[in-house]
Amino acid sequence: VGLKVAGKNDATASVERDTRGLSKPLLELMPTLGTDAFTFSPIRESTVSRAMTRRYFADLDAHAESDIVIVGAGSCGLSCAYVLSTLRPDLRITMIEAGVAPGGGAWLGTALQRDGDAQACRRLPGRGWRTRPNVKLFNATTVEDLITRKHHAESVSLSDDGEAEDEAKVRIAGVVTNWTLVSMHHDDQSCMDPNTINAPVIISTTGHDGPFGAFSVKRLVSMKQMERLNGMRGLDMQSAEDAIVNNTREIVPGLIVGGMELSEIDGANRMGPTFGAMALSGVKAAHEAIRVFDL
Template sequence: MELDERIITRAIVEEFTNVFLDYTDVDVALVGGGPANLVAARYLAEAGLKTVLFEKKLSVGGGMWGGGMMFPRIVVQEEARRILDDFDVPYHEYEEGYYVANSVGTVGKLISAAVSAGVEIFNLVSFEDVMIRDKDEVCGLVINWTAVEIGRLHVDPLTIRSRLVLDGTGHEATVCNTVQRKIPGAFGGKGVVGEKPMWADTGERLVMENTREVYPGLIVTGMAANAVAGSPRMGPVFGGMLLSGEKAAQLAISRLKD
């Protein structure tokens, strides 16, 4: 068979356009493609919710790719080991209660599971703003190509309607910071506090407490949850990220399915 470049081009543009249009109205839109949101996205899709994830970078996986200081290994504690099992991630016990996995392989498993569950992932798409209507509830996203942001081009964005939004943007807590900037007092006057210095044990414990609906229609998860609440960072131990994603999905499912 002789390949025709025109068909290749049409296939890519037509298929992408059709999928993008289909995902302009969804149940849950996730901002940030780190481990917490990948876990959440998979469970949301498995629950039958129309789920889309936007990642501003070319690669999905957040900070997990680099392991600890570019040593491609991560540590997961006992409490989160069942999630590694659920995603079929290979690991071994280093010491009692400490489990080590290949960071690159783990990211691959998380992405594969999310896509297989029906999650649609759009990379190279940046979050610009939220949509809020009369009920003072987040009801969608304003998005643009990351290249537009990098090039500082004056190009108007497009919108995604969503019943719920998950902020999984890591240390920057980008969505929550935007809501705080646009709606003073949105978080009860406390605002986005910013994360404290590293303390793995406390940070891992508090990320679960901090994973919650912080504003109507907006759930915060992963490191963004600790940044909003002013809790410590935790470094290359990722159990809290995985468990936070699971909790965020449970919160979203409970809210949308009730």
């Protein structure tokens, strides 16, 4: 509770005063450890419990109405959050990440290499969300549906039989969330009510198809907003990087898609662990989100 260890570049780890009055650097405590003289001051479990739940539920309450929600904290989502929060500190930005830790595929991809854009991605988590007061990351939380509203297009085109084609078109107006472990058990448990976050702009960066990936675009197909997905193609780094950055865009009103999730819509190639394009797709998604938000 209240412990905060300084970044790895600091010469020594420093510790902020916690709720029990611990104020000395961790390294200075070493001589007293293992002696009878060392003892923690008394603590009650409920103090810790309250500290955790009070803050968590206050955050949930504050972010139930957000300006922008980013789904997925992989390399694309994190770079997007960094740019968005830098350019627009006035916006309330919420990140939802199904996994326990942010980073997505970059954890494995950057573990396989040691230089170039891999290093840049490794640094993204610290810069992208921890240091920005207007970005809140909810980890271990899954987006399990999209909130929709009827879309009122300015010009409604007519099909051959005169029926309005845009009648069933929607705009995305928020997300439905649940704790990841709950989302994974809908088949064998009942009455597990989700939470919701209303927001006029959603940015989906959930990666290519997999246990969690390509979430929003698959949902667009089942919601009949998109006829079908073209599916990610085989590995071709030459074409994949350009395609992902160039195709980052608003797919249906209120929903911007970036990163490898796009490859499932457009049939772009697999990219492999070359994360620079993911970071740049995140930059483009941030600018696109500001454009849509300001409309």
